[in-house]
Amino acid sequence: MLLRLEAVSKRFGRDWVLRDLSLALKRGEVVALLGPNGSGKTTLLRLMAGLIRPTRGRVERRGRPLFLPNPPAFHRHLTAREHLLFDLGFHGAQGDWEAALARFALPPDLPLAAFSSGMKKRLALARLLLLRPDLWLLDEPETALDQEGRRLLLEVLEEARKGAGVVLATHDRALAEAVADRAVWLGAA
Numbered sequence: 001m002l003l004r005l006e007a008v009s010k011r012f013g014r015d016w017v018l019r020d021l022s023l024a025l026k027r028g029e030v031v032a033l034l035g036p037n038g039s040g041k042t043t044l045l046r047l048m049a050g051l052i053r054p055t056r057g058r059v060e061r062r063g064r065p066l067f068l069p070n071p072p073a074f075h076r077h078l079t080a081r082e083h084l085l086f087d088l089g090f091h092g093a094q095g096d097w098e099a100a101l102a103r104f105a106l107p108p109d110l111p112l113a114a115f116s117s118g119m120k121k122r123l124a125l126a127r128l129l130l131l132r133p134d135l136w137l138l139d140e141p142e143t144a145l146d147q148e149g150r151r152l153l154l155e156v157l158e159e160a161r162k163g164a165g166v167v168l169a170t171h172d173r174a175l176a177e178a179v180a181d182r183a184v185w186l187g188a189a
Contacts, residue, residue, distance in 0.1 A: 001024050001025065001026055001060075001062065002025050002026060002027055002061070002062050002063050002134055002135050002164075002165040003023070003024065003025040003048060003059075003060070003061055003062070003065075003135060003165060003167070004023070004024045004025075004058075004059075004060040005021055005022055005023045005024075005047075005048070005057065005058070005059050005060075006022055006057055006058045006060075007020045007021070007022055007056065007057040007058075008020070008021045008022070008044075008047060008054045008056070008057035008058070008059060009021070009054060009055050009056040009057055010040070010043055010044075010047060010052070010054055010055050011055040017040040017043045018040045018043060018044060018047075018054075018186070020056075020057070021044070021057075021184075021186075023184060025135070025165040025167060026165060027134070027163065027164065027165050028161050028162070028163075028164075028165070029161075029165050029166070029181050029182075030157060030160070030161065030165075030166040030167075030168070030179050030180045030181050031165075031166070031167050031168075031180060031181065031182055031183070031184060032167075032168055032169075032170055032175075032176035032179070032180035032182075032183040032184070033045070033167065033168065033169040033170070033183075033184050033186060034170065034171075034173065034176055034183050034184070034185050034186070035185055035186035035187060036187070039186040039187055040186050041139070041169035041186055042069075042070075042139050042169060044169070044186070045067060045137045045138075045139055045167065045169055046067070047059055048061070048065065048067075048135070048137050048167060049065050049066075049067035049137050050065065051067065061135065062134070063133070063134025063135055063164075064133045064134050064135065065133060065134070065135035065136075065137055066128060066131060066133035066135070066136060066137065067137040067139070068124050068128065068136070068137065068138045068139060068141060069139050070139040070140040070141075070143055071117060071120065071121075071143075071144070072120050072121060072123070072124035074112045074120060074123065074124075075112065076111065076112050076113040077111055077112075077113065078111065078112060079108060079109050079110060079111055079112070080101055080106045080107065080108055080109075080110065080112065080115075080123050080126075081097065081101065081108035081109060083112070083123065083127070084097040084100060084101070084123075084126065084127060084130060085097060087127055087130065087131060088130060088131070091131055093130065093131050093132070095129075095130035095131070095132075096130075097130060100126040100127075100129060100130050101126060103126065103129075103152075104122040104123065104125060104126045104152060105122070105148075106119060106122055106123055106126065116144070117143075117144035118144045118145050118146055118149050120144075121141065121143065121144050121145055121149065122145070122149055122152065124141075125141070125152060125153060125156050128156065128160075129156060129159065132163065132164070133164060134163075134164050134165070135164060135165050135166075135167075136160050136164050136165070136166040136167070136168075137167050137168075138166065138167070138168040138169070139168075139169050140168075140169060140170055140171065141153055141168055141170070142170060142172050142175050150175075154178065154179065157179045158179075166179075168180070
């Protein structure tokens with residue numbers, strides 16, 4: 001198993017966001033997290049990534065996770081090329097950043113301050129493909145993507161199945177039905 005959650009609960013102050021959630025994810029599997037705003041989807045992804053700790057329960061990860069928040073976080077003064085080169089160096093990875101930028105139709109030398117939200121999301125997807133983490137944690141990856149961007153997202157998710165596990169939080173049931181092996185509904189805790 002790449003990921004196992006056992007009776008995980010999370011509380012902020014007096015408010016419980018998640019209660020007694022158990023889940024397992026194996027390599028090659030895609031799990032969609034569905035639910036209304038405030039149901040704990042992003043909190044759950046952050047717990048899976050190890051960015052926050054559960055109030056109760058246990059999270060076990062095997063392999064290297066990579067969390068793609070919504071919106072993706074980038075330094076606005078750097079270019080797409082500079083971001084990808086930094087990421088490759090930081091993670092000690094090798095990859096063809098030029099091919100990644102071409103595949104996602106991104107200009108290499110334009111500062112991200114000039115990028116649209118959809119272009120930033122495409123850059124985040126290019127980053128995932130270059131870094132090839134074992135565990136992909138995606139928060140609303142479809143947001144701000146045009147039709148071509150959504151097509152690329154579906155391609156990327158299919159490629160992820162070949163060696164990684166994917167958990168994606170989404171409001172888009174059609175996307176969940178198209179890519180997920182199973183879905184987890186999160187309601188109010």
